[in-house]
Amino acid sequence: MGETSVNFAKASTTALQDPQLRANFRRAMDGLMSKRAVQFADSREWNAVRALGASVRLRALSKLPELLEKLEANCTRNGIRVHWASTTDEANAIVLSIMQRVNAKLVVKGKSMVSEEMHLNAFLEQHGIESLESDLGEYIVQLDEAMPSHIIMPAIHMNTKQIAHLFKQKIKDAEYTEDVAQLTDLARRILRKKFAAADVGISGVNMAVAETGTLCLVENEGNGRMSTTVPPVHIAVMGLEKVVEKLEDVPPVISLLTRSATAQPITTYVNMISSPRKDGEKDGPREIHLVILDNGRSAIYADEELRNTLRCIRCGACMNHCPVYTKVGGHAYEAPYPGPIGSILVPQMEGLGKRGELPHACTMCNACVEICPVKIPIVEIMGRLRAEAVHPGDAVKGAGARASKAEAMVWKGWSMTYASPLAYRFATGLLAKLGNAAPTSLPLLKEWTNVRAKPRFARRTLHDLAREKGIPDV
Amino acid sequence: MSEARPTDSRNAILGKLRAGRDAHPLTPPESDFTVLRDKRWAPSERLDRIKTMMEAVHTEFLETTEADWPTAVQDFLKAQGTRTLLYGTATEAGQRIAAAWADGGPDLVPYDGPVETFKERLFDGIDAGITTTLGAIADTGSLIVWPTPEEPRLMSLVPHMHVALLHADQLYDTFWQAMTENRWADGMPTNALLISGPSKTADIEQTLAYGVHGPKRLVVVVIR
Amino acid sequence: MSINGETVPFSGPRPDSVYYFGTCLVDLFYPEAGMAGIDLLKAQGLRVVFPQGQSCCGQPAYNSGYREEALKVARAQLDFFPGDWPIVVPSGSCAGMMKKHWPDLFKGEPDEARAKQVASRVWELTQFLVQVLNVKFEDHGEPVRVTWHASCHAQREMGVVEEPKALLRQLANVELVELQREKECCGFGGTFAVRHPEISAAMVGDKVADIENTGAKTVVSGDCGCLMNISGALEGGKKPVRGVHIAQFLKERTHG
Numbered sequence: 001m002g003e004t005s006v007n008f009a010k011a012s013t014t015a016l017q018d019p020q021l022r023a024n025f026r027r028a029m030d031g032l033m034s035k036r037a038v039q040f041a042d043s044r045e046w047n048a049v050r051a052l053g054a055s056v057r058l059r060a061l062s063k064l065p066e067l068l069e070k071l072e073a074n075c076t077r078n079g080i081r082v083h084w085a086s087t088t089d090e091a092n093a094i095v096l097s098i099m100q101r102v103n104a105k106l107v108v109k110g111k112s113m114v115s116e117e118m119h120l121n122a123f124l125e126q127h128g129i130e131s132l133e134s135d136l137g138e139y140i141v142q143l144d145e146a147m148p149s150h151i152i153m154p155a156i157h158m159n160t161k162q163i164a165h166l167f168k169q170k171i172k173d174a175e176y177t178e179d180v181a182q183l184t185d186l187a188r189r190i191l192r193k194k195f196a197a198a199d200v201g202i203s204g205v206n207m208a209v210a211e212t213g214t215l216c217l218v219e220n221e222g223n224g225r226m227s228t229t230v231p232p233v234h235i236a237v238m239g240l241e242k243v244v245e246k247l248e249d250v251p252p253v254i255s256l257l258t259r260s261a262t263a264q265p266i267t268t269y270v271n272m273i274s275s276p277r278k279d280g281e282k283d284g285p286r287e288i289h290l291v292i293l294d295n296g297r298s299a300i301y302a303d304e305e306l307r308n309t310l311r312c313i314r315c316g317a318c319m320n321h322c323p324v325y326t327k328v329g330g331h332a333y334e335a336p337y338p339g340p341i342g343s344i345l346v347p348q349m350e351g352l353g354k355r356g357e358l359p360h361a362c363t364m365c366n367a368c369v370e371i372c373p374v375k376i377p378i379v380e381i382m383g384r385l386r387a388e389a390v391h392p393g394d395a396v397k398g399a400g401a402r403a404s405k406a407e408a409m410v411w412k413g414w415s416m417t418y419a420s421p422l423a424y425r426f427a428t429g430l431l432a433k434l435g436n437a438a439p440t441s442l443p444l445l446k447e448w449t450n451v452r453a454k455p456r457f458a459r460r461t462l463h464d465l466a467r468e469k470g471i472p473d474v
Numbered sequence: 475m476s477e478a479r480p481t482d483s484r485n486a487i488l489g490k491l492r493a494g495r496d497a498h499p500l501t502p503p504e505s506d507f508t509v510l511r512d513k514r515w516a517p518s519e520r521l522d523r524i525k526t527m528m529e530a531v532h533t534e535f536l537e538t539t540e541a542d543w544p545t546a547v548q549d550f551l552k553a554q555g556t557r558t559l560l561y562g563t564a565t566e567a568g569q570r571i572a573a574a575w576a577d578g579g580p581d582l583v584p585y586d587g588p589v590e591t592f593k594e595r596l597f598d599g600i601d602a603g604i605t606t607t608l609g610a611i612a613d614t615g616s617l618i619v620w621p622t623p624e625e626p627r628l629m630s631l632v633p634h635m636h637v638a639l640l641h642a643d644q645l646y647d648t649f650w651q652a653m654t655e656n657r658w659a660d661g662m663p664t665n666a667l668l669i670s671g672p673s674k675t676a677d678i679e680q681t682l683a684y685g686v687h688g689p690k691r692l693v694v695v696v697i698r
Numbered sequence: 699m700s701i702n703g704e705t706v707p708f709s710g711p712r713p714d715s716v717y718y719f720g721t722c723l724v725d726l727f728y729p730e731a732g733m734a735g736i737d738l739l740k741a742q743g744l745r746v747v748f749p750q751g752q753s754c755c756g757q758p759a760y761n762s763g764y765r766e767e768a769l770k771v772a773r774a775q776l777d778f779f780p781g782d783w784p785i786v787v788p789s790g791s792c793a794g795m796m797k798k799h800w801p802d803l804f805k806g807e808p809d810e811a812r813a814k815q816v817a818s819r820v821w822e823l824t825q826f827l828v829q830v831l832n833v834k835f836e837d838h839g840e841p842v843r844v845t846w847h848a849s850c851h852a853q854r855e856m857g858v859v860e861e862p863k864a865l866l867r868q869l870a871n872v873e874l875v876e877l878q879r880e881k882e883c884c885g886f887g888g889t890f891a892v893r894h895p896e897i898s899a900a901m902v903g904d905k906v907a908d909i910e911n912t913g914a915k916t917v918v919s920g921d922c923g924c925l926m927n928i929s930g931a932l933e934g935g936k937k938p939v940r941g942v943h944i945a946q947f948l949k950e951r952t953h954g
Contacts, residue, residue: 013896022900028680048509058502065491084484136686137677153677160679184675184683191687196597212662222631222673222688229627229665230589240487247659251510251650255614262676265527266614266649269688270668278664282626283589294487302494323883327900361894363887363901364761365850380802386763411759415767418722419774421751431726447895451902452930455727462720462732466748471718471736473750 035263074213104199112204149330201227205238256373318368351398527615531671544574603633609644731943749778790852849921
């Protein structure tokens, strides 16, 4: 397999052996699914707003280069400085150079998945800059020196007890409490000091509006508003697909996003930022920078089918509804984006050599496709990536990296047998007679019988029975 | 030296996107906004819906009249034990409060300088902040707030309580209708906000907790 | 048929003949279930044609990333269904492969139009029994409590959700207790079960627990992949619950 591949199977096995983790996810995902269903109980409304949301995203993709140029022009006119980064290294360097110019020592961050993609915290720490997550879930995960396990609810893998222990252990003078209000208040007191002291605020972008040069952020806690309002400099990082054409495109997407993500009709705050502090205004950052990141997205965009991956509005509903994700949790994917969307996005970004197993972390049950608010054909893309992984080509990074002669031979043999009525009859006849003698130590059968009884071949096939019973053949 | 990278990345990215799109152009389906356009409530139902939705996320409501609101707010804050109120001196609302509260009530703190001169006070010791709104949205139970030089952004965020004045005749059905009717796209302010409740989080085992970073309480003063 | 998630009744004339596509799993592991499906259709007065040349819809290779090989096998099926009759399949997953994925698989191929024509005639068995034949079953069995496992592809590719449960509810002595998580995948997923055996085991473990909670001693399903997985896990875990294909269950109850 050439380059080192990340071992999803191993990581997921570890996760499966943690009953607490499994219970945490099961409970959380069950709750999220039923609450979301209530939000979309009116199926006519759901179908209409979903079609509208999908059309907004598709229209944005259909004009992507033009809209990014328009966004840049309108942001620039509004006083927002726009930067372009082909890679995460480049994006980090841009962020660092801004920090160094303003001599920043402390950064407060709102939630941003792109910054996870960039491993921005670690990068800034290396350069002596303290980078503090301010979303409560992200703050918890950062205290725990871990990765988020869900794109919307980063600390969903932990329960209150675990967080209570973490706070006691990591926060100076913290008293042990399992009272959620007290834990939250402790974080509030600590982080408010940090907001006031921070030199720079970093945020993601839920949507950027080309028409007006507006950055939209949705959140419940107020940390996003703090991070984008209190420090003198605000840096927003966004994946290049996050642009929409018009301001009126924002309401349907936000409605789909918040209802799908956390089953809220709307988040506490919808924060629309169009410029830095103007003359006479008393607060808000004096500088706003927008970093537009590619990191493989333009390559994804080049393929007619795969570009649908870029419709995503990062609601995380596919995770909540994925029976695989629900079992193993987000960490098993070892990627900023776990679950179904991660299983198609991450292999395209990082290559099928390294991440070719992720499209197989899926039973193709289509639960995600059923609820995706922008109708991404996730499972079709999953299938396409499985094919790309074993066939050399240039549509996807690492295409063919998982090609195996032996596996290809098996499928070739299978197709020759199954495409020929005679060969098929011979093979099934043989299996009917001898198949049950196969020892359970055989590969595949061994995995199957781990928790299951051995499947039993019938003595006579349906073909045999139909012939015997005189069922007509034509 | 410019801190931005050379324009190489910009041109490379846009070039790749253009080539990719031109090789496989995409025809998007029509965007049909009917579902938002047709979402309507009877004018008499709007306020009830706003209250129901916002109360579900711990927003408090105070009903009053155009003539009485300054004293109604004063009485309410006194009863809550509020010591200090951040306000905009230059707004009509601010002037009415200042005039009506001459005989006492919470201390009025003007937000009249840049935040840099005022940060410590702002973060340490202000109980409440009062702002006007541009109305509210029935669909989601949201206040529309556009901060201004007179009512800066942090007024509705940093004090522990946010008091918001809502005129009962400024109600919209949906966010989309509010934005299109008022032609927001013709000129967006520095910051435009929808606020639908006090700050909250469910990041600890999905247990709701209010007042995580922003206000712990949101009080909507409905003026009829 | 399902439009925007709402089932609309079939309105064409009632056919007098149908093709039966038995599927490769039924062929090897559940031939009695396959025969039961044929018998149910015959009992409705239909002539059932079982082309002996048929083998598999191609899904195993398709889902493993071997599309050429899937195409080769799918193409080999086309010759055997020349008449204009409906093609009834006792599996939502195989039916979904034919109806939904064949058009993509054959895209740009010389026989694309023919493949689409065949695909358009595909019906899942219970869907056909309810929507086209409007069957009414009379129950001859003893009182029994059962639960229903919905296959992912029957639900989400074929839009078959209520039909099988409606059939079970026609049976006077059958008490249907629905699963708490009826829509959740059992963890089979074709090669997934052997590629990620631990996750698959955890998934089927949850499914088994859900089944046990209903108190039913019989779990009925319309897909042999799910059935192999669930029955295998029930048997492996020595649970006193039997898995049975809906065709076989219906035949047992209605033919005495």
